Amino acid sequence: MYGCSGQNLTFEGRKWIADWHFVHGINLLNPHLALYSMRGERKRDYPPTISFQQPWWRFNSLIAGYEARLSYALTRGKRISQVLVIHPIESAWALYEPGDDRRARQLSDWFDQVSRWLLEEHYDYDYADESLLAKYGRLEHDRLFVGEAEYELVVIPPCFTLRRSTVDFLQKWMAAQGAVISMKPVARRVDAETDAWDFVKDTIIVENDRTAFTSVLGELLEPNVRVLSPEGYPVAPIWVHQRADGEKDLFFFANTDRTRGYACELILPGDGAVEEWDPRTGDVHEVAVEVLDDEVVVSRFIEPGGSLLLVMDRSKDAREIDEDDEELVEEGDEIDLDGSWLSEPRDPNAITLDTVRWKLGDGEFQGPDPLWKVLDPVRRHSGTFSLQFSVSVEVVPEPDVFLVLETPEAFSVSANGTALPATDCGFWVDTSFRKRSLNGLLRTGETTIVLSGTAEPKIELESLYIIGDFGVRTEDNRTFAITSRKSVVLAPNLVEEGFPFFAGTISLTQSFEINLSASGRAKLVFDDPQFVVADVWVNGNNAGQVVWSPYEVEIGRFLVDGTNTIRVDLVNSLRNLLGPHHHAFGELLGVGPDSFSDAENWTDVYQFVPFGFGGVRVILEG
Known part of the structure; x- marks a missing residue:
C-alpha cells in the first residue's frame, strides 16, 4: 500500500487511503516501502520512502498508531455484511478476447458501479467467488451462509454466465423466500453453454440504473446503519463498516470525500451505551445519543477525509442527550496572524x-x-x-x-x-x-x-x-542561484521564499496580543495547509501536531493575557529534493522510475510542490 504515490504523500493522504481499506474490511496493512538505502535508482523505486530518510519520520507514530489501533479494533469479532454480490470474473473470462478487452472492461465498470451504489446507500457487502460459494455456501433454517458469514440478499451484477452450482444454490435460496436481484444485462448462459433464462426470470430483474436499483433495494432490505443528512437523505460519500463482538457492535465510518465535511445523523441498530474510540490518541469517551425504538442516533460532523469509530455496548444503558450536551461552543473573537513570519530552518x-x-x-x-x-x-x-x-x-x-x-x-x-x-x-x-x-x-x-x-x-x-545555511533564488524555475537566506518569510509557499529544494523542518515564529475570554478556550486554525506536519508551540509549550483535517489544535491552556508567541515547526517531505522535477504534468498521481526520465513529457522547468500554509487564525471560543 502507498507505492507509486510519490514522496509527497502526506499523513492526510495515508490516512485517507488506509480508511478506504479499513471500511472495506481490509485490516492488515503492508506499507510500501522502507528502504535500507536510497542509493542509486532505489530512490526512484515507486516512492514514497517510509523510513528514517523522510523529514517527518519522527512523527510517523501519529499515522502508524492510528492505523495500528484501527487494525486492532476492526479485527475484533465478525464483520456484518447484509448483501452478497456474485463476482462476475468468470463472465469476464468468457468475454475477454486477446487484443479486444472492451466487453470485459465494460463488465468491470458495471461491477465497480454496483459496488459503489451499495456503499453509498450504506449496504455493506461481500463478493462471492463462485467456486468458493459452491464449496462453502449453505442454507440453514432458510438463512443463507457462506462459511461463517450470513447474508440477507443476493445481488447478481451485470454478467454473461453463471456456474450451474451457483444457479442451483440460488434457486434453493429463492424457494426459501430469499431475494435475488439480477441487474441488466442479465446472465445469458449457465456454464457459458446453456440458456440461463429459466433461472433469471424468477429473480428480481432491475435496470442498470442507480434509481431503479436503489429503489428495489430499499423495498427489499433496510440498511443496518443509516447515515443521513439533516434533511434526511443518505450521505453518499460516508461509508460504513460494522462488526459484532459479543455484546458490542463496532461501527467505523469513513468520509471518502477529501474536500468536504458532512453533518450527519448516524442511526445505529440496537440499544446500548455508545463510546467513541479515537484511533489517533487511543482515548475512549462515552457519547450522548438520542434513543429511538431499537435504534440510537449520534449526531456528528465528519471532516473532509475524516473518520469515526463508535462502539455500542448492549449490556449498558445509553446516555441520552440532555441540555448540557446540547450546549454549543460559540466561536468568539478571531485573530488573523500576519503573513510575515520569522524563519529558522532546523535542517540545512x-x-x-x-x-x-x-x-x-x-x-x-x-x-x-x-x-x-x-x-x-x-x-x-x-x-x-x-x-x-x-x-x-x-x-x-x-x-x-x-x-x-x-x-x-x-x-x-x-x-x-x-x-x-x-x-x-x-x-x-x-x-x-x-x-x-x-x-x-x-x-x-x-x-x-x-x-x-x-x-x-x-x-x-x-x-x-x-x-x-543559504537561500536559493530563481526567476523562472529553470536556473537557480545560491544567495543569502531570508530571516522573514511569507508562509503561503516557502518554495518561493528561497527553499525550492528544501527537505526538513522550518520554524516560523510570530507574536501577537490577546485578551483572553472567561472560558480560556482557543484554537489555532490553518488555512490551505501545504505541509506534512505542523508542530505547534505556544509560549514555549508544545500544543500538538496538526496532520489532517481538521487542521487545527487547541491552544487555550497555553495562552496568557497580553503578548503570546506562536512557533510552528513546518515539516515537508523528500519530494522537492528528489523529484520528479521535470515531468510536464507536475505532481503526478502515480510515480515510478519512468517518471524521472520521461522524455516525451520532459520539461526543463523544475516542478515543485508548495510548502507552507495560506493563513493562520487564533479563534477564541465562548
Missing part, C-alpha cells in the same frame, strides 16, 4: 544539481544534458569519463557548506579546479548520501564541480546536492 537548505556537461575519455565536453541521459553512454564506455556540474553563487554561504554525493569512492572530485578533501563528514538524509566539505571552495559567479571516474557497466550516476 539544499540545491539539487541534476544537469551536467560530460565527456568520455579525452573527448570534448558535451551537453548540458539531464544526468539520466548520460548514464547509458557512460556505462557503454570502457574508459574514463568526467561530469561537470555548475551552480551560480550570488552570496558565498558561511561555513559549514557541504557537497553531498553518492559512492564518493568511485570518483575524484574537484570544485573550481581544487580537489575536495577526502575526509568523510558523515551522511545526510540517507546513509549513502555522503558529505564532503566545500568550505572555502565556493566563489561568487559560477562554481564548477567535476566528478571524474572510470566507467563500468553497473556504475550509478546520481544528482549532487549542495547543503548549508
Whole structure:
C-alpha cells in the first residue's frame, strides 16, 4: 500500500487511503516501502520512502498508531455484511478476447458501479467467488451462509454466465423466500453453454440504473446503519463498516470525500451505551445519543477525509442527550496572524544539481544534458569519463557548506579546479548520501564541480546536492542561484521564499496580543495547509501536531493575557529534493522510475510542490 504515490504523500493522504481499506474490511496493512538505502535508482523505486530518510519520520507514530489501533479494533469479532454480490470474473473470462478487452472492461465498470451504489446507500457487502460459494455456501433454517458469514440478499451484477452450482444454490435460496436481484444485462448462459433464462426470470430483474436499483433495494432490505443528512437523505460519500463482538457492535465510518465535511445523523441498530474510540490518541469517551425504538442516533460532523469509530455496548444503558450536551461552543473573537513570519530552518537548505556537461575519455565536453541521459553512454564506455556540474553563487554561504554525493569512492572530485578533501563528514538524509566539505571552495559567479571516474557497466550516476545555511533564488524555475537566506518569510509557499529544494523542518515564529475570554478556550486554525506536519508551540509549550483535517489544535491552556508567541515547526517531505522535477504534468498521481526520465513529457522547468500554509487564525471560543 502507498507505492507509486510519490514522496509527497502526506499523513492526510495515508490516512485517507488506509480508511478506504479499513471500511472495506481490509485490516492488515503492508506499507510500501522502507528502504535500507536510497542509493542509486532505489530512490526512484515507486516512492514514497517510509523510513528514517523522510523529514517527518519522527512523527510517523501519529499515522502508524492510528492505523495500528484501527487494525486492532476492526479485527475484533465478525464483520456484518447484509448483501452478497456474485463476482462476475468468470463472465469476464468468457468475454475477454486477446487484443479486444472492451466487453470485459465494460463488465468491470458495471461491477465497480454496483459496488459503489451499495456503499453509498450504506449496504455493506461481500463478493462471492463462485467456486468458493459452491464449496462453502449453505442454507440453514432458510438463512443463507457462506462459511461463517450470513447474508440477507443476493445481488447478481451485470454478467454473461453463471456456474450451474451457483444457479442451483440460488434457486434453493429463492424457494426459501430469499431475494435475488439480477441487474441488466442479465446472465445469458449457465456454464457459458446453456440458456440461463429459466433461472433469471424468477429473480428480481432491475435496470442498470442507480434509481431503479436503489429503489428495489430499499423495498427489499433496510440498511443496518443509516447515515443521513439533516434533511434526511443518505450521505453518499460516508461509508460504513460494522462488526459484532459479543455484546458490542463496532461501527467505523469513513468520509471518502477529501474536500468536504458532512453533518450527519448516524442511526445505529440496537440499544446500548455508545463510546467513541479515537484511533489517533487511543482515548475512549462515552457519547450522548438520542434513543429511538431499537435504534440510537449520534449526531456528528465528519471532516473532509475524516473518520469515526463508535462502539455500542448492549449490556449498558445509553446516555441520552440532555441540555448540557446540547450546549454549543460559540466561536468568539478571531485573530488573523500576519503573513510575515520569522524563519529558522532546523535542517540545512539544499540545491539539487541534476544537469551536467560530460565527456568520455579525452573527448570534448558535451551537453548540458539531464544526468539520466548520460548514464547509458557512460556505462557503454570502457574508459574514463568526467561530469561537470555548475551552480551560480550570488552570496558565498558561511561555513559549514557541504557537497553531498553518492559512492564518493568511485570518483575524484574537484570544485573550481581544487580537489575536495577526502575526509568523510558523515551522511545526510540517507546513509549513502555522503558529505564532503566545500568550505572555502565556493566563489561568487559560477562554481564548477567535476566528478571524474572510470566507467563500468553497473556504475550509478546520481544528482549532487549542495547543503548549508543559504537561500536559493530563481526567476523562472529553470536556473537557480545560491544567495543569502531570508530571516522573514511569507508562509503561503516557502518554495518561493528561497527553499525550492528544501527537505526538513522550518520554524516560523510570530507574536501577537490577546485578551483572553472567561472560558480560556482557543484554537489555532490553518488555512490551505501545504505541509506534512505542523508542530505547534505556544509560549514555549508544545500544543500538538496538526496532520489532517481538521487542521487545527487547541491552544487555550497555553495562552496568557497580553503578548503570546506562536512557533510552528513546518515539516515537508523528500519530494522537492528528489523529484520528479521535470515531468510536464507536475505532481503526478502515480510515480515510478519512468517518471524521472520521461522524455516525451520532459520539461526543463523544475516542478515543485508548495510548502507552507495560506493563513493562520487564533479563534477564541465562548
